[in-house]
Amino acid sequence: MNAEIVAIGSELLTPFRQDTNSLFLTQRLNELGVEVIFKTIVGDRPAHLLQAARVALSRAQIVIFSGGLGPTEDDLTRECVAEALGVELRRDHEMVTALYTRAAALRMRMAENNIKQADYIVGAELLKNPRGSAPGQWLDTTYDGLRKIVILLPGPPFEMEGMFNDHCCDRLKLVLPEVRLATCELKIAMVGESTADMRAAKIYKQFADVETTILAKAGEVQFHLTAHGATQEEAEEKIERVASLLEDEFADEMFSAGGESLEQIVGYFLQMRGATLAVAESCTGGLLAERITRVGGSSRYFMGGALVYSDALKREFCGVPPLLLASDGAVSRPVAAALAEGIRQRCKTTLGVGITGVAGPTGGTDHKPVGLVYIALADGKHTEVVERVFPGDRERIRWYASQLALDLLRRKLR
Amino acid sequence: MNAEIVAIGSELLTPFRQDTNSLFLTQRLNELGVEVIFKTIVGDRPAHLLQAARVALSRAQIVIFSGGLGPTEDDLTRECVAEALGVELRRDHEMVTALYTRAAALRMRMAENNIKQADYIVGAELLKNPRGSAPGQWLDTTYDGLRKIVILLPGPPFEMEGMFNDHCCDRLKLVLPEVRLATCELKIAMVGESTADMRAAKIYKQFADVETTILAKAGEVQFHLTAHGATQEEAEEKIERVASLLEDEFADEMFSAGGESLEQIVGYFLQMRGATLAVAESCTGGLLAERITRVGGSSRYFMGGALVYSDALKREFCGVPPLLLASDGAVSRPVAAALAEGIRQRCKTTLGVGITGVAGPTGGTDHKPVGLVYIALADGKHTEVVERVFPGDRERIRWYASQLALDLLRRKLR
Structure with a gap:
């Protein structure tokens, strides 16, 4: 079977926001063996929404609408899908009670327009939404004589994902041929x-x-x-x-081969070997450490290190000899090596990484262009230094440098 | 006038990729006074592409297609839009020559199917693409008796943006009422x-x-x-x-009020006051420094600092008294203050920031829950410490902490 995903909301037609619900829905649908053949994004205007609903119902077997189920005047998905299907809306009295109960539990007086969230398209089942107020709807129906599965989901990703997982996957499995x-x-x-x-x-x-x-x-x-x-x-x-x-x-x-990030893999290897790590970062300004510490529990192998943006701190924290800085310059092979071994000794870790380079956009010379980075990895016996010139802007150069540093660690430890 | 944007490419219907061209196009169209009323995403299958083209032509005044203009068998935008409009394709002989010349300049033999990139929809102007091989097309035509502007653009953002800026903005201005x-x-x-x-x-x-x-x-x-x-x-x-x-x-x-990021504003204030900064980060693991150094030229005011993940390094780099760590714990108000003033003195800067907290997901206690963060700002005379419990996951807690640290700096310096 195939599907169309219709994302509803005028904010999704501005330059500032994008429909991301469809990525989650596509993944789940693909797992169920359903191919997504169209995605449509439409605003809150009823004429446009009605038009989008009719087009989707005419060309796809499963149509999933997300958004426009809330209590405001702009929330018209129920009304427009019902009109496209040529059926009426009815009010679910149990749901009305549930809405009042929810408002009472939140110590709020329920606004009049909230009640329309209890309206269902005739023939639809209401899908409970413990994460918000608007219920979803599931409809196994026909359009132009053909069977259609129509699903209405709320727009907030947290509510939408929970509702799809809780109520739609199993219902779809009953409808769809089994997939391996x-x-x-x-x-x-x-x-x-x-x-x-x-x-x-x-x-x-x-x-x-x-x-x-x-x-x-x-x-x-x-x-x-x-x-x-x-x-x-x-x-x-x-x-x-x-x-x-x-x-x-x-x-x-x-x-x-299992979805792990590079920083997770490095952390895994460090733990496995009982090794510890410290870093001294110049041009990456903390990005390498930030990535390493994204992993929960990284304090077991990552001790810390130094941010050595200035030459003074390269000396102070890593003991880089002033003469070396003067003769070779801060961006050089021997300074990278001195940073790596210096921070390793200072932090008393198994391994030390040093990074120095020209991230740009200014500061490049003919001899040391923007993008030039030295990355060193020291283990106390040996210090390996890699020289690279990375392409792109400041952000990209810094990212590449952190990526290569992690990859050097991975190769060293595996 | 209103517009529909149609993004073409089967990869845009996977869970892994998303159309982003429409954000750029929406911004440009809005600037020209055009409202985007629908966005459609469709794959490479000709029947679906033809269907999407017909729907878009029937409901919007300006229709912009992006993608599917390359030389491969899957690139069928030209063919399908021509069919939707009920007109033929013709081959542009100048463009054929240009394609051969381009291949020769790249020392490549031109593949036979490359030639179809020289096909244009009868009535269209070809739009040059100096950033790639596939030209775009501009068509001022009618559909069902109504005037339509139809634009075909390549899919790669770099080519698409350049072509829209170079060839489409001015053409649209001639067609559209002037906008202020x-x-x-x-x-x-x-x-x-x-x-x-x-x-x-x-x-x-x-x-x-x-x-x-x-x-x-x-x-x-x-x-x-x-x-x-x-x-x-x-x-x-x-x-x-x-x-x-x-x-x-x-x-x-x-x-x-001018689009600057918080780290840019902090950098601007630091420079204006001739002040320098150092940081000591525990739970943020380098994120604050990484954000500060995203700004080009930040070495003028940011000296560096220390990543003090372990207690040993809190003592070693910032001189936090061991007794304080033992009595109050690493995540505490006095330790944050000691980190800020310690790193300030060590790095000889005007200001010092210290951050310590529980980023989670583990490590929280009843007394010190996940999300608890202390942020200190020291100027040598006075050290201000802020205590907060941030909601969300590890990533969000760390981001909030870096954001609050930058905001404390902004308030101090403005």
Whole structure:
């Protein structure tokens, strides 16, 4: 079966906001074997909403509306979908009581217009919303003689996701043919998108029964694999075939086959080895530490470190010799090495990372251009230093630097 | 006039990717006085694309298609829009030459299917694309007897934005009535969305001729004001009336009326006062420093600081007395104060900030729950400490803490 998702709300037609509910809904629908064939975004005007509802009902088998179920004058999804289907609205008296009870529990007097949230499209089941006030609706009906599943969900993502999980997944499973679907997410670090695609395409193009989506961000490429099968085992075998070939192809660069972030993987390796880490960051200004400490429980292996934006603090916190700063400059291979080993000793950790570079937009020279970064990793016996010139703006250069530092840690520890 | 934006590409119907071109296009169209009334997202299948094109042409005056103009078999926007309009495609021979020339310049042999990028819908002007290979198309035509402006743009944002700016804005201005439009963006910090809206609504509801959109993220609310006028002065006067009342209402909390970020404003104040800053971060793990150093040139006022995740480093880098850590615990008012003043002295800066807290998800107790954060600001004479319990998950708690630290700095320096 196929589906159309209609997101309702005039704010979704401004330059400032975007429908994100459809990403969640698409994922869930895909898991149930349903393909999303159209997405429509429409404002609060009844004529437009009615038009969007009619178009969606005429071209998709499942139509999911999100938004416009609240109590205000602008909330007209119930009214317009009922009109598109050519049926009436009725008031559910149990729901009226529930609305009064909810208001009373919140010590509020219920506003008159709240009551319309108890209106249902004739033939629909109301879906409870413990996370908000507006109930959703489920309708198994016909339009132009064809069977249609029509679902009305609230707009706030928290309410919408809960309601879909609680009330819609099971109902859809009863309606849909059983699906045997397997998915897998592989992530690689520090390989360009086009290189990654070229190397991966040789593999995934041989397997037409596995769908491969490639997603790239700075310093990371993700392969999302999906396959169907007559049995769950068959679907998983199909995935496994492609995944294991991709794992061989990207043996060194692949860091996760289970959705983990690079900082999670590094944290996992550090714990596994009983190792501790400290960092000294110049151009990344705390980004590396911020990423490492996104992981809950990172205090078990991350001790801290120093933000050494000024040369004075490179000396003070990491003991970088003043002569080295004077002879080689703050952005140099030996200073990166001194930062890494200096912070390691100072913080008494197993490993130390030092980063120094030119993040831009100013401060670049012919000799040391914007994007030049040195990253050092010290273990007390040996200090490894990598030199790179990253492309892009300040934000991108800093991100690449933190990504490469994490990847050096991963390679060291695995 | 009104518009519909149709984004084309099967990847936009997966859970992994989203149409973002429409945000840019909506902003530009709004500036030209055009309202976006529908957005549609459709995949590469010709039947669906044709259907979407027909629906859009029937309900909007300006229809902008983005994507599907490349050389592959999946790129069918030209073909489907021509069919929807009931006209043919013709090949532009100058463009064929240009495609061959481009391939030659890149030392590539041109693939046969590249040639279809030179096809234009009869009646359309081709729009040059110096940023890629696929040209766009502009068509001033009729559909069902009504005038329609139809624009075909490439999908990659960089190519699409350049082409719209270079070729479409001026053409649209010739077609559209002249617009006198003024906009303004006001930002406030550390006020909840519903409180901000309640206080702002008293003001903006009195002015029906100014459109106010409210956007909230953790610790920040933005008011986007838009007004039209017969003259530019009139539009600006309308905005000014609402903006100045909002500025009075949120005198203390408003930090920007020109789009600047909170970290930019803090940097601006630090420079203006000739002051320098150092930070000591525990639970935020570098986030505050990372935000401060997002601003280019921040090395003029930000010296650095310490990441003091472990208690040992709180002593080592900031001189926090061991007895204080033992008696009050690392997450406490006096430790925050000691971090701020300690890092200030150590880094020899005008101001020092110290942050300590429980970011979660674990580590909370009845006495010190997840979300409890102490933020201290020291100037050498006085140390101010703020205690807050922030809601939400680890990411949100850390963001709130960094936001409040920046806001304390702003209030101190302004």
